[in-house]
Amino acid sequence: MQIANNLQDAGRAHLANLRRLAYFAAVVETGSFTAAAERLGITKAVVSQQVARLERDFQTTLLTRTTRKVAPTDAGKTFYGRCVMILKEAGDAFDELGEMASEPSGVLRITAPLDYGISALVPAITEFTRRYPQCRVDAVFSDQSLDLMSGQIELAIRVGWLTNLNVQARQIGSFRQFLVAASSYQRQLEQLRTPKDIATLPFVANTALREPTQWSFSRSELHRQSVRVNPTISLDATLAVREAVRLGAGLSVLPDFAVQEDLREGRLLRVLPGWVLPLGGIHAVTPSARFRPPKVRAFIEVLAGLAPVGERWDVG
Numbered sequence: 001m002q003i004a005n006n007l008q009d010a011g012r013a014h015l016a017n018l019r020r021l022a023y024f025a026a027v028v029e030t031g032s033f034t035a036a037a038e039r040l041g042i043t044k045a046v047v048s049q050q051v052a053r054l055e056r057d058f059q060t061t062l063l064t065r066t067t068r069k070v071a072p073t074d075a076g077k078t079f080y081g082r083c084v085m086i087l088k089e090a091g092d093a094f095d096e097l098g099e100m101a102s103e104p105s106g107v108l109r110i111t112a113p114l115d116y117g118i119s120a121l122v123p124a125i126t127e128f129t130r131r132y133p134q135c136r137v138d139a140v141f142s143d144q145s146l147d148l149m150s151g152q153i154e155l156a157i158r159v160g161w162l163t164n165l166n167v168q169a170r171q172i173g174s175f176r177q178f179l180v181a182a183s184s185y186q187r188q189l190e191q192l193r194t195p196k197d198i199a200t201l202p203f204v205a206n207t208a209l210r211e212p213t214q215w216s217f218s219r220s221e222l223h224r225q226s227v228r229v230n231p232t233i234s235l236d237a238t239l240a241v242r243e244a245v246r247l248g249a250g251l252s253v254l255p256d257f258a259v260q261e262d263l264r265e266g267r268l269l270r271v272l273p274g275w276v277l278p279l280g281g282i283h284a285v286t287p288s289a290r291f292r293p294p295k296v297r298a299f300i301e302v303l304a305g306l307a308p309v310g311e312r313w314d315v316g
């Protein structure tokens with residue numbers, strides 16, 4: 001009987017420490033006890049007391065506290081890195097147990113580029129939450145790639161070409177790249193014969209891309225041209241680049257899903273339509289793991305069920 005009681009006491013102690021790890025990690029990630037409490041759905045006092053207990057038990061200062069912010073010490077940064085791994089493993093274990101559930105549930109955290117997120121991901125999110133009412137979605141749309149290894153993102157939609165091999169990826173669609181300009185440029189465009197001719201025209205570069213100034217065009221297997229442009233404007237978001245091009249700032253290369261309506265309405269024109277740029281891929285990317293939670297698998301299926309953007313929109 002005493003052995004059983006000791007085991008129960010040890011189990012309760014480990015569970016309490018696991019909660020403290022979660023409280024501490026939330027404070028580091030949000031930068032305050034108040035925000036951490038809001039994220040966890042508990043009171044600020046509980047978070048503060050439990051983190052203080054963690055520091056007291058191990059006689060180590062993990063956080064520096066000022067009236068303006070809370071930040072980890074060097075020891076806190078090291079400890080936080082271990083906390084993330086431990087909490088992820090614990091989360092994976094609980095997710096694995098819940099895999100037998102008939103319906104996906106919980107909060108799905110997704111990231112995607114802003115332009116693709118607005119045009120394609122929002123409809124998929126709407127359909128997903130309609131189909132699985134026990135799920136909620138927290139999406140971050142940004143042209144800057146968020147770190148999947150942080151443990152905060154469960155699914156990323158990558159538009160373009162994958163470079164990180166330490167992930168699991170499924171291609172769910174493709175897109176075409178178009179060299180475009182405002183309709184006011186029509187007279188100047190009539191003088192262009194090959195891609196090399198665009199080097200003399202103003203160009204708006206998208207610095208969110210790996211190589212925003214180098215472009216490879218082809219007309220056939222035997223006719224290829226590589227062009228390096230000198231941008232007059234550099235912007236770090238696709239939608240900002242599109243707006244600058246709309247306003248007549250210059251030419252640029254944009255994905256089909258970002259310019260489809262503008263091309264149809266005549267606000268933008270395709271430049272040198274006989275020359276094509278490489279086809280890009282749209283991938284659903286998850287951190288490398290033994291399994292994908294049901295909510296992640298279900299969302300990918302919903303998204304893959306939509307027609308690939310590059311094939312659905314025919315803008316000529």
